[in-house]
Structures are given as C-alpha cells and as structure tokens.
Amino acid sequence: MARAATALRPIIEAWEWQTVGLCRDRSTAQFFHPDDDLGRISRRLREAAAKRLCLSCPVRAQCATHALTVGEDYGVWGGFTETDRARLREAGWRDALGDDGLVDVAMLERRLGRAAAPVSVNRPRSSQR
Template identity: 40%
Template sequence: MPLHNFTAVASSLDETDWRLRARCRSEGMEVFFSPNGESKSRRAERESAAKEICGACPVIDWCRDHALTANEPHGVWGGMSEADRRKSLDLGREMRARSLHFLQRHRQN
C-alpha cells in the first residue's frame, strides 16, 4: 500500500507498526512520488531529497524490505528509488542463478 494512501489512525493499529514511526509521515508525499511529466533532472533532485529524509528514518530497513517484498512499482521507499529497487531485484535474481549454477556443477563433480 503506498504511503500516501495510508490513512489509518494510530490508535486503531499496533503502536509497533513501522509505518507509524516512518519519518516520511511528516513530509509531503510529493517528495517520494513522481508527478506526471516530471523531467529527468527534477526526478533526480526529488529522489535525492527523499533519500536524504529516508537516511535519517528509524524504520528505513522495514520500509525497504516492504518495498522489495511487495514489489512497490512507484516512489522512494526505504531510501531506494524505483530504479534502485529494479537493480536490486535484478542483482538478486542474478545471484540466485549463479548460486544454482554453482550448486549444479558442484553436484556433478
């Protein structure tokens, strides 16, 4: 669920929910999500500002894990842009493929 759609009241949720402690809750969501027609240079500036906010967030790891697990398609989550997450997931797939190849070769020997 995108953070900009997260409207639950704190009293109705477990106080340990990471989203309630996220630093972005006090920021405008326009920093984290790209508007239509955003230029490349403006996107880089906006993502840099979002990542700076994320860098000081107490729940950055939970947020990043959520974004990677849920395959969030939009926005900066856990200090990672959409492109960062794609690269990370591609790297993970490549590492798994190499590991599988290594194990198959090792079993044959």
C-alpha cells in the same frame, strides 16, 4: 478454504512501522514523482532529498523490506528509488534478509555500488545483537 491461523497476522502490525517513519508528515510528492516528471532534473533532486531523509529514518529496513517484498513499482522506499529496486530485483536481494525478516540495507547499498551510509534501524528487541 480456510487459511491456517499461523498465516494470519493483524494488519496493524504489518503497517505499524509507518507511524514512526520520518516522512509521515511530508508531502507524498517528495517520494512519488508526478507522471509528467520522468527523467527530469527535478525528479532526481526530489529523489535525492527523499533518500537523504531515509538515511536517518529509524524504520528504513522495514520500509525497504516492504517495498522489495510487495514489489512496489513507484516511489522512494527505504532510501531506494524505483530504479534502485529494479536493479536489486535483477541482482537479487533476498539473501540480504536477516533472521528478523528485514533486509540489510547496507548490504543492498553496496550491491548498488554505493558506500553504505550509517544505518539507523528500529529492530524488535528480540532480534538485536
């Protein structure tokens, strides 16, 4: 069965935000832990460094929205670790979606019991308030 034309979107638009992410030139090892590194201090240090970078990333909201929407199981996305996303799935996150289709990362940080850091967001002009 053919899909409605309105449901079809150019794939490049869905991934365009990744071209301006602050991690684009970083090693993936900073954001995705090796299999044998579960629960080790080095993992926590790596995750903390990745999350610090995410805090000032202009596409943090897009990144976090993507990871939560598709159910990314691994890695740090939008400043949220695997554990953070599991907690958000349990606590609920869809109410943090704005009219622009992006999550409010400050709201999600508060939901995790963390103080919301200043958020740098690269939103489409039409959705800026």
